[in-house]
Amino acid sequence: MARYELVKRSVALITLTNPPVNALSSAVRHAIAKSMEHALNDPKVSAVVICGENGRFCGGADIREFAGPLRGPPLVPLLDAIEAGEKPVVAAIEGVALGGGFELALVCHYRIAHFKARLGLPEVTLGILPAAGGTQRLPRLIGIPAALELITTGRHISAQEALKLGIVDQVTEQNACEVAVEFALRAVAKPLSSRRVSMLTTPCPPDLDALLEAVTMQVKKKARGVMAPLACIQAVRAAATMPYSKGIKRESELMATLFNSGQARALQYCFFAQRTAGKWTLPSGAQWNNSKPREIRSAAIIGLGTMGRGIVVSLARVGISVIAVESEKKLLETGKQMVIGMLERDAKRRGVSASLNLLKFTLSLQDLKDVDLVIEAVFEDMALKKRVFQELSKVCRPATLLCTNTSGLDVDALAGVTDRPHLVVGMHFFSPAHVMKLLEVVCGPRSSSETIATAMSLGKRMGKVSVAVGNCPGFVGNRMLKPYLDQATFLLEEGATPEQIDKALEDFGFAMGVFRMSDLAGLDVGWRVRKESGLTGPDVDPKNPPRRRQGRRYCPIPDMVCEQGRFGQKTGRGWYMYDKPGGTNAKPDPLIQNLLEMYRSRYGIQPRNISDQEIIERCLFALANEGFRILEDGIAARPEDIDVIYLFGYGFPRHGGGPMFYSSMVGLERVLERLEHYHQAHPDVPHLEPSPLLKKLVACGSPPVQKWREHIKTMHSHL
Numbered sequence: 098m099a100r101y102e103l104v105k106r107s108v109a110l111i112t113l114t115n116p117p118v119n120a121l122s123s124a125v126r127h128a129i130a131k132s133m134e135h136a137l138n139d140p141k142v143s144a145v146v147i148c149g150e151n152g153r154f155c156g157g158a159d160i161r162e163f164a165g166p167l168r169g170p171p172l173v174p175l176l177d178a179i180e181a182g183e184k185p186v187v188a189a190i191e192g193v194a195l196g197g198g199f200e201l202a203l204v205c206h207y208r209i210a211h212f213k214a215r216l217g218l219p220e221v222t223l224g225i226l227p228a229a230g231g232t233q234r235l236p237r238l239i240g241i242p243a244a245l246e247l248i249t250t251g252r253h254i255s256a257q258e259a260l261k262l263g264i265v266d267q268v269t270e271q272n273a274c275e276v277a278v279e280f281a282l283r284a285v286a287k288p289l290s291s292r293r294v295s296m297l298t299t300p301c302p303p304d305l306d307a308l309l310e311a312v313t314m315q316v317k318k319k320a321r322g323v324m325a326p327l328a329c330i331q332a333v334r335a336a337a338t339m340p341y342s343k344g345i346k347r348e349s350e351l352m353a354t355l356f357n358s359g360q361a362r363a364l365q366y367c368f369f370a371q372r373t374a375g376k377w378t379l380p381s382g383a384q385w386n387n388s389k390p391r392e393i394r395s396a397a398i399i400g401l402g403t404m405g406r407g408i409v410v411s412l413a414r415v416g417i418s419v420i421a422v423e424s425e426k427k428l429l430e431t432g433k434q435m436v437i438g439m440l441e442r443d444a445k446r447r448g449v450s451a452s453l454n455l456l457k458f459t460l461s462l463q464d465l466k467d468v469d470l471v472i473e474a475v476f477e478d479m480a481l482k483k484r485v486f487q488e489l490s491k492v493c494r495p496a497t498l499l500c501t502n503t504s505g506l507d508v509d510a511l512a513g514v515t516d517r518p519h520l521v522v523g524m525h526f527f528s529p530a531h532v533m534k535l536l537e538v539v540c541g542p543r544s545s546s547e548t549i550a551t552a553m554s555l556g557k558r559m560g561k562v563s564v565a566v567g568n569c570p571g572f573v574g575n576r577m578l579k580p581y582l583d584q585a586t587f588l589l590e591e592g593a594t595p596e597q598i599d600k601a602l603e604d605f606g607f608a609m610g611v612f613r614m615s616d617l618a619g620l621d622v623g624w625r626v627r628k629e630s631g632l633t634g635p636d637v638d639p640k641n642p643p644r645r646r647q648g649r650r651y652c653p654i655p656d657m658v659c660e661q662g663r664f665g666q667k668t669g670r671g672w673y674m675y676d677k678p679g680g681t682n683a684k685p686d687p688l689i690q691n692l693l694e695m696y697r698s699r700y701g702i703q704p705r706n707i708s709d710q711e712i713i714e715r716c717l718f719a720l721a722n723e724g725f726r727i728l729e730d731g732i733a734a735r736p737e738d739i740d741v742i743y744l745f746g747y748g749f750p751r752h753g754g755g756p757m758f759y760s761s762m763v764g765l766e767r768v769l770e771r772l773e774h775y776h777q778a779h780p781d782v783p784h785l786e787p788s789p790l791l792k793k794l795v796a797c798g799s800p801p802v803q804k805w806r807e808h809i810k811t812m813h814s815h816l
């Protein structure tokens with residue numbers, strides 16, 4: 098867990114050996130304590146260097162240990178003892194120094210960083226705070242404003258920025274460990290008192306209260322309802338106003354309030370869920386570690402609309418050459434200018450040069466014969482997509498992978514019109530595609546494991562969080578969205594307003610309430626889908642009761658809004674009104690208020706006061722209920738996959754963990770009881786009927802999310 102050796106006759110070199118990130122597990126802490134004791138007591142040793150194996154200093158506390166009781170030596174006294182020691186200790190930082198790893202570096206008397214190293218205190222992203230003295234030492238070292246920023250955001254910084262801030266003493270392009278050993282030898286004769294960060298006085302700005310207040314406001318606005326950043330601010334205040342011995346106690350008290358909170362559990366769950374999602378597994382036995390992806394050097398995108406443009410940017414900025422195809426010259430030119438502008442802005446932001454030389458624009462599919470992979474992003478129209486896939490099948494070389502960005506159409510039906518169904522897969526990006534991190538990889542029944550592996554690995558290369566899902570209408574994300582949206586509109590009928598529903602969801606932590614989100618996406622999209630599926634428009638049988646379709650409750654209000662030409666932000670009017678078309682400042686619109694009142698009086702609906710609790714329960718439990726069905730149907734392999742989709746694609750708050758984790762946190766019995774209650778009140782809404790899997794899990798004693806898989810007997814997995 099830590100290797101001890103004597104180098105250059107008098108330097109004790111302690112190497113943390115806990116791959117892959119040298120996390121500070123109990124065994125590592127124990128090994129550090131023993132090694133330090135040995136080094137400090139051995140008269141041959143004049144200085145100490147601490148480094149990490151495999152070019153990684155330390156990724157912090159072992160998060161997996163958080164679930165159990167504390168074992169092994171606690172970190173704070175261990176680190177205090179290193180700092181108090183009478184021999185100089187130098188941290189040789191390569192790779193990462195994060196969380197407890199950074200705190201370990203802070204107690205060393207000197208810090209040498211490799212120029213590629215990254216440092217940071219990401220604890221806040223796990224719902225906790227730096228609790229091994231980080232909140233007390235960092236402000237003493239770099240001042241309150243800079244420390245506050247790093248601690249409340251959890252941002253990783255480069256070695257160069259760390260040098261500028263005064264966190265590290267030297268940045269090197271050579272082996273940091275060797276440089277640190279030489280540095281340690283030179284430090285032997287120098288006094289250590291000024292190098293003990295906990296002994297320094299925190300440089301305190303005169304307007305401390307105003308500064309802390311401003312940061313508190315900022316944090317509250319950015320991370321509504323999230324506890325950890327606020328606790329971080331309080332801990333930093335202690336660093337400014339108390340001696341270290343008292344400040345460290347305050348840090349520990351604040352940590353105790355966070356550590357067992359639901360938010361911390363949810364955020365730590367998110368950390369592991371994201372990594373679990375990358376480890377896709379199919380019932381056939383093919384999985385992430387036994388299926389080799391193909392190397393993709395060139396790609397083509399068909400359709401340079403909203404999605405196509407973002408996909409081109411995502412590919413080109415990771416060095417893949419892209420041919421972009423449009424149907425008309427004018428559209429091609431517009432798309433080209435948009436893509437170039439987006440790539441240039443993106444490159445400027447990242448401080449690199451735009452890879453425009455990788456792009457080619459054409460009107461002809463014939464130009465695609467040699468590409469490795471094609472992603473189709475034309476209109477959501479099955480007949481059109483089938484024509485495109487037939488054409489691609491003829492034009493592209495037999496090994497080319499054919500992918501579709503459809504948001505919900507049958508991927509297998511597209512595969513069926515090609516000469517290579519095993520090379521067809523869905524790559525469902527989210528808008529804007531160069532910004533949003535989620536990629537649903539839709540596995541058709543005939544997609545080969547190599548095809549799936551290639552799409553998953555291409556997603557990772559583009560910096561996406563890729564999740565493998567099965568093929569059904571809407572896949573996972575959009576299939577679950579329907580019951581969620583339905584509940585929101587039913588609540589409108591019953592007496593709520595768009596702003597009340599949005600506020601309840603935003604207070605819960607969603608990036609945007611459902612109506613604001615719909616206005617942003619464009620209301621006409623859903624209207625077109627509803628018309629095509631016979632739910633509204635001239636094809637609906639006039640004898641149909643207006644608030645029922647296909648045997649279930651239907652809310653025609655969204656159609657009425659569209660009939661007035663209100664398509665959301667793009668037309669300046671939607672569920673809200675905006676200053677101008679394309680405006681983003683949503684204001685409640687009295688016309689919508691009138692429309693709702695007239696609607697309710699036409700259908701004799703007595704509006705009632707609806708509580709925020711009912712809004713949250715009906716929207717979120719209906720959402721999760723569909724998630725249970727998706728697990729039953731084998732469309733998602735694990736609850737973690739569903740949660741990752743909602744976290745990265747739909748703005749579900751991380752501190753809620755995702756819809757499935759949230760259900761387990763609320764308690765599955767309660768979710769079941771509330772769904773039964775609401776289904777009884779609304780028997781014509783099948784989405785509120787508790788799913789058999791939910792009932793089964795409750796009957797099995799509501800096991801934790803990680804154990805649900807054991808209870809899912811999928812007869813016909815769609816993965």
Ligand code: 3HC
Binds near residue numbers: 118158160228
């Ligand atoms: N504890 C336990 N396991 C960890 C871990 C940690 N701190 N950091 C990473 N891992 C595990 C991952 O779960 C993954 O496991 P798997 O292979 O079984 O899926 C494996 O290590 C590799 O991790 P990544 O896939 O994330 O590897 P990358 O190379 O992409 O990233 C990293 C490396 C930047 C270090 C990233 O893993 C990371 O950000 N880790 C978390 C860092 C962190 O938040 N540290 C703070 C911990 S809390 C703390 O220190 C409290 C202190 O104040 C007392």
Ligand code: NAI
Binds near residue numbers: 423504505
């Ligand atoms: P869009 O309407 O903005 O763009 C489609 C583009 O395809 C248009 O520029 C059109 O000219 C072009 N096109 C049509 N037929 C073509 C052909 N035969 N050859 C070449 N180009 C052709 O549509 P958008 O929003 O980009 O959607 C594209 C696909 O992505 C759809 O399947 C949609 O469901 C899906 N999608 C859309 C999302 C969104 O938020 N807009 C999110 C995720 C998926």
